[in-house]
Amino acid sequence: MNTPQFTKVAIVDDHLLFASSLERLINSFNGFQVVLKAENGADLKKKLEEIPTPPDIILLDINMPIMNGFETIKWLREYHPEQKVVTLSMDDNELFILKMLKEGARGYFLKDIHPADLEKGLCEVRDKGFCYSKDVTEIMVTALNSNQDKLNPVFRDVELEFIRLSCTEMTYREIAEELNLSPKTIDGYRQDLFKRLGVRNRVGLVMFALKHKIIDLNTSK
Amino acid sequence: MNTPQFTKVAIVDDHLLFASSLERLINSFNGFQVVLKAENGADLKKKLEEIPTPPDIILLDINMPIMNGFETIKWLREYHPEQKVVTLSMDDNELFILKMLKEGARGYFLKDIHPADLEKGLCEVRDKGFCYSKDVTEIMVTALNSNQDKLNPVFRDVELEFIRLSCTEMTYREIAEELNLSPKTIDGYRQDLFKRLGVRNRVGLVMFALKHKIIDLNTSK
DNA sequence: TAAAAGGAAAGGGTTTTTCCTGTTTTTGCA
DNA sequence: TGCAAAAACAGGAAAAACCCTTTCCTTTTA
Incomplete structure (x- = not known):
């Protein structure tokens, strides 16, 4: 089944x-074979233990339930660093891309990639070890040239709480009460x-907040 | 190529x-053949004219640029009412489902459907003309039993535009200018x-707007 | 054809947000 | 322990958002 040239x-x-459709497509590529399919990171973890070869x-989606792409690649870097992880996402969100690259992703393909380009990309990853599109x-170069702050906005806990509450229908006065702070302090955070x-x-x-997944549409309220 | 039994x-x-992956999958189903692939409604429109058979x-996605699923099915009902449209969406959003069913969709499949179920579903659509999952x-029954309003927050085009612009950093005054309306009219919409x-x-x-997918995080700005 | 319905706009008001420039209090650490 | 940085807080003011009511006009409908 798994002849070594694959x-x-x-x-x-x-x-x-x-996933199923993609499996067929990839199996039709010259020299590639899908040997594992998983629904999320946790599932992958389990199946990696069971598989002989x-x-x-690893083509990894980001938006998944239970164990998403970020968590999964972190785990993979630690326990299976030899495997080349390539992100396959719907989002061309800059922060997502950088986050995955920082975690060691060897490529970031969008789901609307042309099948022929996917094949080329996979070949590159196989041969060169990575494949980064133009x-x-x-995005990588821009990130290196600019200060990290914009790409890596770090928030204090209280700021995150404030942002979270700002995504509700509460007024700032109500937010201040909720956080036991003066409305003027809240105004300071805001500014x-x-x-x-x-x-x-x-x-x-x-x-x-939504674009950077500081808050989540589904869990918020 | 297009033998009549397909x-x-x-x-x-x-x-x-x-789309490409799915094409392969469907072509592997017994008695089905993909004869057309389009990137959006406008593309479909063009290609339907060119195709001999x-x-x-028609498997139709909802979230598409240029001409989305809602616009497309509306156009199809008018100009190609004989064709069976089936929605194939990532979203199990109630409003989306109802909106498409109202427009005459013969089925609503989620993109995480099992390939075997897709095949069964397609067979049902072919044989019975429709296929509605449990x-x-x-959702249909619930919609019929409750008052329409909640399930049917129908928006006029100008309202949708207003909502879309409300999700940006524009002030209402700017939105009014953008829509060539008086700020007072905009205030009326808002209210x-x-x-x-x-x-x-x-x-x-x-x-x-975000929860009901009136606007999309990725495409907006 | 008169009444009803609905969209666009306006008047005039309150509340909230936004912005600027400060002072006081707390905290980290040399 | 002392001092500089930060966090918290404040006054004041303009802009924007929010709210209620009414008018005008066009379209739909009884």
Whole structure:
């Protein structure tokens, strides 16, 4: 089954239809074979133990239940550092890309990639060990040239709480009460965050929080 | 190529990789063949004119650029009412499901459907003309039993535009200018929508829009 | 054809947000 | 322990958001 000339691929994606379809596509590529399919990181963990011949390349989705892409790649870097992880995501979100690259992803493919480009990309990963598209490379360079802050906005706990509450219908006065702080302190947080994040108003803050997954649409309220 | 015993399928989805993979999967099903692939509604429109033998079943994604699923199915009902449209979406959002069913969708499959179930579903659509899963049927029944309003927050185009712009950092004055309307008219929309949707302020409106997928985090700005 | 319904706009008000420039209090650490 | 940085808090003011009511006009419907 697993003749040595095949590059073994794992697909980690909770969308069964996509995963199954992709499996067929990849199996049709010259020299590639899907040897493992998992629905999330936890599932991958389990299946990696069971499989006799571990995969060479792991195609990893980010948005997954139970154990998402970020957690999964972190775990993989620790326990299976020899495996080349490639992100396969719907989002071309800059922060997502950087986060995965920082964790050691060997490539970041978007799900609307052309099948032929996927094949080329997989070959590159196999041969060179990585494959970064023009866009991804650009984002990396920009990230290196700019100060880290923008790409890595670190928030204090109280700031995160404030942001979270700003995404509700509460007024700032109510938020102040909730956090047992003076409304003026809250105003200070607001002002500071607006400046740091480059937003004009509360809607901008809310959209920032959502885009950077500081808060989650499904769990919030 | 198109032997008459084949049921001809079209795939409309902007995610090339998914569409291509799915094509292979469906072609492997007994009696089905993909005869058309389009990236969005506009693309489908164009390709339907070019194709000699029109498809029997159209698998339609909702989230697409240029001409989304809702617009596309509306156009199809008008100009190609004989074709069976089946929604293939990532979202199990109630409103989406109802909206598509109302437009005459013959089925609503989630993208994480099992390949075998997709095959069964396609057979049902071919033989019975429709295929509604247990979940979808339940949603339909609930919708019929409750008052329409909640399930049917129908928005006019201008309201949708207003909501979309409310999710940006623009002030209402700027939104009014953008829509060539008086700020007072915009204020009227705001007030009306707040009441209809039961929200207190703009953040509430933004969260509503996001939760009900009126706007999309990835495509917005 | 008159009444009803609904969209656009306005007047005039309160509350909240946003912004600027401070002071006081707390905290980390040399 | 002392001092500098930060966090907390404040006054004041303009802008924006929010709210209620009414008018005008067009379209739909009884």
